[in-house]
Amino acid sequence: MAAYISRRLLMLIPVLIGMTLITFSIVHLIPGNPAQTILGESATETAIKNLEESMGLNKPYPIQYSIYVTDLLQGDLGTSLRSKAPISKEIWPYIAATFELTLFAMIFAVVIGVNAGIISAWKQNSWFDFLAMLVALIGVSMPIFWLALMEQWIFAQELGWLPAYGRQNNRDPMEAITHFYVLDAMLHLDFSRIIGILKHLILPSIALGTIPMAIIARMTRSSMLEVMKSDYIRTVRAKGAGQFLVIYKHALKNAMIPVLTVIGLQTGVLLGGAILTETIFSWPGIGRYIYEAINYRDYPVIQSGILVVAFIFVIINLIVDLLYTYIDPRVKY
Amino acid sequence: MPDMVLRLKDLQTHFFTDHGEVPAVDRVSFSVGKGEVVGIVGESGCGKSVTSLSIMQLVPSPPGKIIGGEIQFKGEDLVQASPKRMKQLRGNEIAMIFQEPMTSLNPLFTIGNQLQEAIRIHRKVTKKQARIQAIDLLNQVGIPRAEAIIDEYPHQLSGGMRQRVMIAMAMSCHPDLLIADEPTTALDVTIQAQILRLMKQLNEENNTAILLITHDLGVVAELCDRVVVMYAGQVVERGTMREILKQPKHPYTKGLIRSLPKLSEREQKLYSIPGTVPRLGVGQVGCRFAPRCEMAFTRCFQENPALYELENGQTARCFLYDEIEREGHPDGGKTSIGSKGT
Numbered sequence: 001m002a003a004y005i006s007r008r009l010l011m012l013i014p015v016l017i018g019m020t021l022i023t024f025s026i027v028h029l030i031p032g033n034p035a036q037t038i039l040g041e042s043a044t045e046t047a048i049k050n051l052e053e054s055m056g057l058n059k060p061y062p063i064q065y066s067i068y069v070t071d072l073l074q075g076d077l078g079t080s081l082r083s084k085a086p087i088s089k090e091i092w093p094y095i096a097a098t099f100e101l102t103l104f105a106m107i108f109a110v111v112i113g114v115n116a117g118i119i120s121a122w123k124q125n126s127w128f129d130f131l132a133m134l135v136a137l138i139g140v141s142m143p144i145f146w147l148a149l150m151e152q153w154i155f156a157q158e159l160g161w162l163p164a165y166g167r168q169n170n171r172d173p174m175e176a177i178t179h180f181y182v183l184d185a186m187l188h189l190d191f192s193r194i195i196g197i198l199k200h201l202i203l204p205s206i207a208l209g210t211i212p213m214a215i216i217a218r219m220t221r222s223s224m225l226e227v228m229k230s231d232y233i234r235t236v237r238a239k240g241a242g243q244f245l246v247i248y249k250h251a252l253k254n255a256m257i258p259v260l261t262v263i264g265l266q267t268g269v270l271l272g273g274a275i276l277t278e279t280i281f282s283w284p285g286i287g288r289y290i291y292e293a294i295n296y297r298d299y300p301v302i303q304s305g306i307l308v309v310a311f312i313f314v315i316i317n318l319i320v321d322l323l324y325t326y327i328d329p330r331v332k333y
Numbered sequence: 334m335p336d337m338v339l340r341l342k343d344l345q346t347h348f349f350t351d352h353g354e355v356p357a358v359d360r361v362s363f364s365v366g367k368g369e370v371v372g373i374v375g376e377s378g379c380g381k382s383v384t385s386l387s388i389m390q391l392v393p394s395p396p397g398k399i400i401g402g403e404i405q406f407k408g409e410d411l412v413q414a415s416p417k418r419m420k421q422l423r424g425n426e427i428a429m430i431f432q433e434p435m436t437s438l439n440p441l442f443t444i445g446n447q448l449q450e451a452i453r454i455h456r457k458v459t460k461k462q463a464r465i466q467a468i469d470l471l472n473q474v475g476i477p478r479a480e481a482i483i484d485e486y487p488h489q490l491s492g493g494m495r496q497r498v499m500i501a502m503a504m505s506c507h508p509d510l511l512i513a514d515e516p517t518t519a520l521d522v523t524i525q526a527q528i529l530r531l532m533k534q535l536n537e538e539n540n541t542a543i544l545l546i547t548h549d550l551g552v553v554a555e556l557c558d559r560v561v562v563m564y565a566g567q568v569v570e571r572g573t574m575r576e577i578l579k580q581p582k583h584p585y586t587k588g589l590i591r592s593l594p595k596l597s598e599r600e601q602k603l604y605s606i607p608g609t610v611p612r613l614g615v616g617q618v619g620c621r622f623a624p625r626c627e628m629a630f631t632r633c634f635q636e637n638p639a640l641y642e643l644e645n646g647q648t649a650r651c652f653l654y655d656e657i658e659r660e661g662h663p664d665g666g667k668t669s670i671g672s673k674g675t
């Protein structure tokens with residue numbers, strides 16, 4: 001097992017090199033003079049010179065790249081042009097915000113999606129199956145910004161049950177420790193704050209989790225139907241096992257193998273691409289961080305933001321692969 | 334008869350498919366006595382598996398449905414039994430093993446897990462006790478290194494070993510009836526013989542009745558007391574093993590026996606019954622075997638033959654054994670081969 005993990009980690013090296021090459025070239029793909037573009041039309045000659053100096057843009061590409069990678073290896077993600085702060089210092093709260101939202105969105109997606117898929121397969125062609133698959137179909141094809149706006153309109157504006165924006169009540173902010181707010185509120189032993197933060201998570205989690213939920217439900221259903229036809233399920237029935245044992249022990253574990261891949265991919269997608277949802281809900285996540293950096297032509301932040309997202313994506317995939325070896329004894333490692 | 338374990342009476346299992354209704358099991362009747370080994374033989378698609386799944390009440394539904402008849406198991410009609418009652422019986426009093434040992438065990442759980450589960454569904458024992466019993470069972474079915482094998486996964490075992498595990502699992506609650514659906518078909522010849530010997534041994538030691546399903550008359554001949562020959566969803570002949578081997582009555586059975594490889598005829602080409610199994614459909618008229626039968630005559634294409642009782646309790650579904658035909662065709666009825674294809 002340890003050998004397998006280290007082999008998988010070794011295989012990451014070329015992937016990481018590819019990723020850094022791509023983020024490195026972002027700056028150099030800017031047409032014309034990058035420093036000029038970053039600073040805008042009215043920039044003075046000296047300002048451009050200074051920026052080129054500080055970003056190392058005047059050196060040959062191989063040198064620039066090796067400096068870039070060396071810095072990364074030392075945990076230096078560059079300096080934001082806008083805030084003048086080191087990116088490695090200021091990026092964490094955004095990552096934590098996105099992680100927390102993704103976690104809750106995926107819990108929603110997996111719990112509802114997997115169970116709806118199981119029941120749909122179990123009661124194939126029943127009204128539940130029909131309804132669940134209809135909802136799933138609508139779910140995958142619904143524009144998420146529309147769903148998000150509807151949620152805000154109904155549950156925040158009309159009913160006033162849930163907050164529409166942000167991670168917490170901004171008039172009474174909490175001292176952040178880990179920047180995972182639910183965890184932080186727990187560390188503060190502040191029960192009413194935990195409730196408040198959870199309430200802030202509900203609407204964006206549902207908006208973000210709807211597409212993965214629909215995909216997972218459909219995948220679970222078809223995978224379950226396939227597995228239920230298999231010989232070993234017939235064997236379990238022939239032993240006198242009840243429906244529950246058949247479905248939740250024998251069928252589910254087998255059916256989850258393809259579903260796990262989908263869960264991993266969707267988690268990666270949410271971690272990287274939730275700009276729209278984060279904007280609508282004023283969620284200070286990594287998507288918004290990158291989006292704002294694009295508006296300000298803050299290239300170091302764009303570079304490092306994308307790199308971090310890609311890195312997380314790769315790590316999630318690694319975790320999924322490791323989970324396979326845990327679930328399926330046939331996987332050779 | 335009080336000492337019958339299983340008694341099928343006019344069992345009808347039909348499949349309702351897009352291409353119409355398929356009478357996969359068409360009024361099948363036979364019985365299995367206590368501790369007896371009964372074989373069902375017939376070509377692929379004749380309804381052997383559907384018959385056995387019907388007994389277990391495990392016919393995939395939809396599209397399958399038992400639409401008539403009785404399955405008496407120790408005096409209780411399984412067709413009428415509740416799902417709850419069937420769960421109590423399955424694996425406990427009636428057990429079943431399947432053709433494909435490679436796919437019949439769940440690949441994600443250890444042998445021990447699956448064996449212990451079989452025990453713990455029906456017996457109130459602790460995990461520890463179940464494990465001891467499971468190791469015991471593995472030893473009984475001749476698995477070497479049972480203490481190690483119990484923690485292995487199915488993919489680590491050979492086909493023969495997996496089939497032994499399946500047998501161990503089936504025997505775990507000492508059933509009165511073991512249904513074995515082509516238990517050796519997927520295995521190579523030497524392993525086949527071992528598995529058959531093991532089943533015979535379990536039958537003798539535990540007095541478990543066995544319903545052995547196969548397309549191989551040779552396998553039946555080795556193990557069975559009585560045989561049921563099926564063709565296209567129907568029973569075409571029933572009798573004791575000895576009578577049927579010595580004096581097959583139905584032309585189909587005769588063909589099956591002719592196609593058995595004999596030691597003396599090794600070098601010769603094997604005989605096989607010409608033609609293929611017909612498509613099944615409801616409301617078909619005439620003997621199902623008529624298109625392939627060398628003895629067929631006009632009546633065979635116009636009426637459905639009944640099962641005619643012969644001496645020694647042998648029965649055959651063939652007009653040749655109808656009293657009227659016997660009188661009318663003293664030569665055995667070889668009159669109208671020309672009427673094939675009507």
Ligand SMILES: Nc1ncnc2c1ncn2[C@@H]1O[C@H](COP(=O)(O)OP(=O)(O)OP(=O)(O)O)[C@@H](O)[C@H]1O
Pocket residue numbers: 348350355357375376377378379380381382383384393396548613
């Ligand atoms: N799931 C199903 N759906 C539709 N028809 C079926 C289904 N299962 C079986 N049948 C029908 O029942 C008939 C009998 O099938 P069965 O599996 O009992 O044959 P068999 O005698 O066991 O053959 P084999 O030796 O190949 O196992 C088939 O010819 C098929 O037409």
Ligand code: SF4
Pocket residue numbers: 583584585620621622623624626627628629630633638650651652653
């Ligand atoms: S009834 Fe006729 S066709 Fe059928 S087996 Fe007998 S002789 Fe052949």
Ligand SMILES: [Mg+2]
Pocket residue numbers: 381382383514515
């Ligand atoms: Mg079969």
